[in-house]
Amino acid sequence: MKKFIILLTIIPVLIGSSLEAQNKGATCYQTQIDSICKAVFEEWNIPGMAVVVIKDGKELHLGGYGKTSYDSQGTKVTPETQFVIASTTKAMTAALLATLADKGEIKWGDTVINHLPDFKLYDPWVTQNFLIKDIMVHKTGFRAYATDDLPHFGYDRDEIYTLLRHIQPTYSFRTTYAYNNAMYTVAAKIIEKYYGMSWDDAIAKYLFEPLEMHSSTTGKNAYHTSARLAKGHRHFKDGDSIRFELRRDTTNGYRWLSAVAPAGFAVTTVKDMGNWLRMHLGKGEFNGRKFLSKESHSYLFNPQTITGADSGSIYNYAQGWTIEQGPNGRMVRHTGLAYGYTALVTFLPSQNLGIAILTNAGNTTNPHMAIAREVSELIAGTDTRDWRKHYMDAFMNTPARRDDARKEDSIAPKRxxxxxxxxxxxxxxxxxxxxxxxxxxxxxxxxxxxxxxxxxxxxxxxxxxxxxxxxxxxxxxxxxxxxxxxxxxxxxxxxxxxxx
Missing domain, CATH: 2.40.128.600 (Lipocalin)
Structure with a gap:
């Protein structure tokens, strides 16, 4: 009996000691992660930044740095500050398509014209054989960023969908990776058909709502009206330093982002992005509920297009995600950059770790990558290189563009x-x-x-x-x-x- 009593006494002590050690470890990580974020924020002279780190389904770090804008209306950035998340929106549009696959409305191997009879590309054969799984993986045959200038002329999302039939391909179908925004309008058309509402309403009802992303919306509903939305800034080299200035071209920004919204115009907070990361780390489950089946969730990350390789890693594009396979395992990520906003969303399945970094500074996502690499190696207990220095050197040593165009002999115009x-x-x-x-x-x-x-x-x-x-x-x-x-x-x- 005495032995039993002693054991009962020891067990709570051991459990308490274990929990205390875990809490101390988490606190230690929080302090170190905060130090990394502050250092990068200051080194890069970023106007405003927010960061969330999710580990094993829990918030390991949640913080805001800087100001929403450097004018008279600027306030402190918090985890509830909204940012335009640019191309990290693509993964959300892909997830919406996956919900339709779960409902049996589509199959990834279906032809697009089977669902959108008015879909048409320049080449009739490509039109007939273009599959849903081809839409978002950047092997259409277009040059990189095809049609991206059309919104500046005033063409909207629906018009660009129609104009795709006039764009002559640069490459053969399914042969060459060339990043593109316009094809996500095709994905949005399918979403709108089966949900019976606009893409903006569908993402709110079928993604933000079930994932309890209560501060998330689209630019249509927030860009000109939300007091919580940080303002975009230009971010650029100036000699040996980095400067920023407030962007004033909001009319052009809204027009362009609206035209490519399914590829780049979600608006959210890092608090909400924590839930987005939890769902992915949970392989489609969130708070004990199924958001996506494991099969549909897994399909989103099946490599579809080789985008590059270096001495240590190979890079592929999947459905709205970049997949980096390196010596430390798989890193799933996507960056975003548009009109004074930059973003990085990434998770490392082997570490059960997710990170989202949002800023109101345009031009580069190098600081985001520096934070993500430093944090992941901190938690993994590895130290392969000084990532802050690596990404800063890469940015500062990028040569300025040269205009090598030869001056043509001038021939006078006609009357x-x-x-x-x-x-x-x-x-x-x-x-x-x-x-x-x-x-x-x-x-x-x-x-x-x-x-x-x-x-x-x-x-x-x-x-x-x-x-x-x-x-x-x-x-x-x-x-x-x-x-x-x-x-x-x-x-x-x-x-x-x-x-x-």
């Missing part, structure tokens, strides 16, 4: 009034060229800008958000000029004075 007229292309609409006060003006959709002569029948225009765009005119048989095209990097074909 300016000969270029004027209304040019038309199906689905793109009308492009008007007028002569005002001795200067050519080009207008299409929301763009109305001056044309400057470059060489021969080639002119340039400066489109806010898109930069300098070339416009080329082509002579006709019965008229001085019968057609034109403008160079947005994608071969879009010609606009004709007499529609053909």
């Amino acid at each position: 300016l009034d000969l270029y004027t007229g209304t040019y038309y292309k199906a689905d793109f609409g009308e492009a008007k060229v007028t002569l005002e006060n001795g200067e050519l003006q080009f207008s299409i959709k929301k763009v109305n800008v001056a044309l400057s002569h470059k060489n021969g029948n080639v002119f340039t225009m400066v489109v806010p958000g898109a930069g300098t765009i070339e416009v080329e005119f082509f002579p006709g048989t019965n008229v001085p000029f019968e057609s034109l095209t403008f160079n947005i990097g994608d071969p879009i074909g010609r606009f004709y004075k007499n529609p053909i």
Whole structure:
């Protein structure tokens, strides 16, 4: 009996000691993680940043640093501060498609036209054979960032979906990785069809609500109205230092982000992102409830496209995620960068560890990667390199872009009034060229800008958000000029004075 009493006395002591040790360990990690975050925040001169670290389903760190903006309206960043999360939205759109797979509405191997009869790409064979699993893995055949300039002209999400049929491919289908935002509008169309509501409403009802992400929404509902949304800043090198300044181009930002919303316009907090990470670390389960089946959840991370390799790792793209397979195991991640906001969401299954880092500083996600690498190695008990120095050196030593374009022999233009007229292309609409006060003006959709002569029948225009765009005119048989095209990097074909 005495032995039994002694054992009963010892067991609570041992349990208490174990819990105390765990708590001390967690507290130690929290202090060290906070130190890493503060150091990176200060080294990179970031205006505002929020970080959440989830380990074994629990918050290991949750913190805010800096200010929501550096103007008179700026307040302290907290875990409840909202940020635009840019391309980390892609994984959420992919998860919504996976919920439809669980419901039996779609199969990843289905052709897109089986669900969207109006879907059309430039090549008829590709259109007929394009599968749902092809939509989000960046092997469509387009050049990188195809159609990204079109929102700056005023084309919206639905119009860009239609314009995909005019974009001539640069590569053969399924052969080459080329990152792209526009194809996520196709995924959104499928989501909208089966949920019977807009993508914005579907992500709120079928993702944010079940994952209890109560402060999450989309830019449509927050960009101009939420007092909790941090303001975007430019973030750039200035000699040997890094500076930032508040972005003022919010009209252009909203227009562009709205047009690619399923690829980049979710708005959330790190507090909510903790739940997003918990679901993934739980292999589709959240708070004891199934959000995704294990099969659908696993499929999201099946490598689909090789994106690169180095001496230690190989990189693949899956359904809205980058998969890095290296000597320390698998790192699932995605970065985001758009209009003064940057984000990183990552989890390491072998460590049961998830990290989300959101900032209101544009230009690079190197500081995010430095934090993620340092934190994961801290918890793993490894120390392979000084990641803060590695990512800072990579950023600061990037050479400035050089303009290697040769100066062309200048050929005078024809009489300016000969270029004027209304040019038309199906689905793109009308492009008007007028002569005002001795200067050519080009207008299409929301763009109305001056044309400057470059060489021969080639002119340039400066489109806010898109930069300098070339416009080329082509002579006709019965008229001085019968057609034109403008160079947005994608071969879009010609606009004709007499529609053909």
